[in-house]
Amino acid sequence: MTQRTLTQPKPPPTTQAEPLLQVRNLQTYFFTEEGVVHAVDGASFDVLPGRTLGIVGESGCGKSVAAKSILQIVDRPGRIVGGEILYNYPAGPGQIRQVNLLSFPADSPEMRAIRGGEISMIFQEPMSSFSPVHTVGDQIVEAIRLHNRVDKATAWETAREWLHHVGIPNPSQRMHEYPYRLSGGQCQRAMIAMALATNPRILIADEPTTALDVTTQAQILNLLRRLQAEQGMAMIFITHDLGVIAELADEVAVMYLGRVVERAPVYELFRNPKHPYTRALLQSIPRLDARPRERLPSIEGSIPHPQNRPPGCPFHPRCPDFMPGVCDQREPRLAAVGDHHEASCFLYPGC
Numbered sequence: 001m002t003q004r005t006l007t008q009p010k011p012p013p014t015t016q017a018e019p020l021l022q023v024r025n026l027q028t029y030f031f032t033e034e035g036v037v038h039a040v041d042g043a044s045f046d047v048l049p050g051r052t053l054g055i056v057g058e059s060g061c062g063k064s065v066a067a068k069s070i071l072q073i074v075d076r077p078g079r080i081v082g083g084e085i086l087y088n089y090p091a092g093p094g095q096i097r098q099v100n101l102l103s104f105p106a107d108s109p110e111m112r113a114i115r116g117g118e119i120s121m122i123f124q125e126p127m128s129s130f131s132p133v134h135t136v137g138d139q140i141v142e143a144i145r146l147h148n149r150v151d152k153a154t155a156w157e158t159a160r161e162w163l164h165h166v167g168i169p170n171p172s173q174r175m176h177e178y179p180y181r182l183s184g185g186q187c188q189r190a191m192i193a194m195a196l197a198t199n200p201r202i203l204i205a206d207e208p209t210t211a212l213d214v215t216t217q218a219q220i221l222n223l224l225r226r227l228q229a230e231q232g233m234a235m236i237f238i239t240h241d242l243g244v245i246a247e248l249a250d251e252v253a254v255m256y257l258g259r260v261v262e263r264a265p266v267y268e269l270f271r272n273p274k275h276p277y278t279r280a281l282l283q284s285i286p287r288l289d290a291r292p293r294e295r296l297p298s299i300e301g302s303i304p305h306p307q308n309r310p311p312g313c314p315f316h317p318r319c320p321d322f323m324p325g326v327c328d329q330r331e332p333r334l335a336a337v338g339d340h341h342e343a344s345c346f347l348y349p350g351c
């Protein structure tokens with residue numbers, strides 16, 4: 001496989017498919033004693049079948065909370081207070097029914113079938129998926145049997161094959177071991193096996209390589225890329241690392257303070273970023289052709305806490321293109337900019 005580099009992200013697709021999942025104006029707030037935290041505040045993005053949406057943004061911008069909202073597993077005191085999550089549910093052979101996942105209560109049979117069956121999630125910390133008191137094998141078997149009518153022996157064999165498939169040596173023996181016996185990289189592989197053993201149509205990967213060393217990181221990314229191609233599933237990949245986005249994503253959503261501020265196919269985003277925040281993020285990537293000891297441009301100031309959201313465009317206090325009287329007065333909306341991008345910035349008409 002040819003390795004892409006930061007300057008050579010995936011070329012654009014030739015055809016545009018109908019989205020499998022559409023997140024519309026999602027709002028998820030935390031009702032804390034100190035006040036209401038608007039963690040996700042009107043985020044919108046699409047996931048296309050068989051493709052990878054990269055969600056990128058600085059720490060605290062709401063990437064994880066947006067992803068957990070899709071599965072309705074937001075931690076307390078968080079609550080989804082608005083928006084729609086439209087999913088094209090396979091209602092029968094050749095039949096698709098669009099459902100708003102937020103119309104189902106979190107503990108409903110529908111959401112339990114979706115969670116893990118249609119949409120699986122893997123995390124930075126694999127131990128958050130595994131229980132420490134059950135063997136790896138038992139846990140994968142349970143996940144399989146929750147979503148498929150198969151007997152225990154069949155599920156056991158499927159689980160063993162999946163461990164083999166994700167590159168865990170001695171899978172028959174590993175099935176009987178407890179998660180703490182596996183190395184970080186192997187535990188991550190086992191979590192991927194458990195997430196995919198139910199054949200989900202979407203995999204949400206929330207910074208799954210951040211806690212790993214660089215070599216293992218690369219192996220896990222290659223594994224995810226291979227499995228996605230084999231399984232034909234869609235993926236939402238959450239990261240703050242634009243290098244990983246360039247390697248893996250087809251489409252990108254850039255988040256800032258709970259909102260998507262720019263959406264574009266990865267190639268277009270790197271080639272011609274529209275939002276000043278996206279430009280600043282891209283400029284802060286180290287370049288091989290930089291002069292020795294040249295300082296990297298950094299984004300002025302720091303991301304405000306979602307409880308102290310600035311008025312107007314939330315990026316205006318840090319924005320090099322700030323227009324007084326405009327950007328601090330009204331919030332721009334996400335609108336089409338050119339043929340490929342959507343951005344929310346008053347530099348562009350329609351926002």
Ligand SMILES: Nc1ncnc2c1ncn2[C@@H]1O[C@H](COP(=O)(O)OP(=O)(O)OP(=O)(O)O)[C@@H](O)[C@H]1O
Binds near residue numbers: 077240
């Ligand atoms: N349980 C909670 N209670 C209160 N606020 C929370 C809680 N969980 C998350 N938040 C807040 O929601 C906001 C978004 O958090 P989130 O974890 O989605 O950010 P992120 O973009 O995924 O960041 P990171 O890259 O660091 O994981 C943050 O300001 C965070 O402090």
